[in-house]
Amino acid sequence: MDTFRPLFTNSMEAGELNIAIVGAGKIAFTLTGALLQNGMNVCCVISRNYEAAHMLAKEYSIKNFSTELKDISPKANIIILSVTDNAISDVAEKIASTNTDLKNKLFLHLSGSLNSGELISLKQKGAVTASFHIMQTFPSKIQMPLKDRYAAVEAEDAETAKVLFRLAERIGLKPFGISAEKKTYYHLASVIAVNFLSGNMFAAQKLFNKSGILLPSAEVLEPIIQTALNNIKETGAEKSLSGPVERHDLNTINKHLDVLKESVQKTGSDDIYNVLLVSYLAQSLFLVKTAEQKNGFSNSNKELNDILLNELKKLLNSL
DSSP states (O other): OTTTHHHHHTOGGGTOOEEEEEOOSHHHHHHHHHHHHTTOEEEEEEOSSHHHHHHHHHHTTOSOEESOGGGSOTTOSEEEEOSOHHHHHHHHHHHHTTTOOOTTOEEEEOOSSOOGGGGHHHHTTTOEEEEEEEOSOOOSSSOOOOTTOEEEEEESSHHHHHHHHHHHHHTTOEEEEOOGGGHHHHHHHHIIIIIHHHHHHHHHHHHHHHHTOOSOHHHHHHHHHHHHHHHHHHHOTTTTOOSHHHHTOHHHHHHHHHHHHHHHHHHOTTSHHHHHHHHHHHHHHHHHHHHHHHHOOOHHHHHHHHHHHHHHHHHHHHO
8 A cells, every 4th residue: 555645645746646447348438538637647458358448548548558467557556447347356366366466556446336345356465455436327438527426435444445535536526435335235226216217218208109299208308307306405305206196196096007007908918018017016106105204104105005016916926
């Protein structure tokens, strides 16, 4: 740790920090750009895919790139593993087996769900290990904004966390600490909030198509979604809840179920509408719990909960 700690605590502006990027996927394109644009030095790019390594290096005028892990620059003091979750441990083991001196080098991966334990093989060789997850979506290799996005830092000690906090702040992120054993909860929360939103918007477009509306669902729904997000931010998720579940509007909910069941009958049980029906019931059950937090428990909550739960059980038993 003594080698790289002073680079952050005393002289981050001096350009003494050397970062190696392992992996040349979507996140790597954004992160590499952010590091370079904020005065960091990315000394090399490594990817098992030559074209990907070359593309990333060319994009940011990085001279050194390779397909071999042994070619990680010896002067690199922070090595970022920007690889898929299922490859982190394997890549770490391969680096550990290269007989490179890993002491006083900081290795980190970018997974939201996995902790630094995936890098145990590097730690056993004297490296410092951590995980660093950026709360941002990376749908392509186009550089995404990082300013004012959050970053979860999981480190083995306070000094390593301090290093990564400074790194995050340097590229415009808002870092916060998280313990290794709690990362799955954190990642699950972000998947439900973000990925499920994408899935729900995909479902919304399917239903818009059936209604005859030709406009993109995202365009039509964006204002009300933004209003909901603003309300959630201001008053909390449960207090911002509205709609038929919150109102115990059984007539509307039954109409929703009828049209979804009709779609399933027309298209078959393997179609997307069958999945959408399951999703509608399951999510509505959770909205009942949310409504209870907002308005308190009532017999109407129980009635609606029982109706939805029975419908869901019947549907699942029929699959």
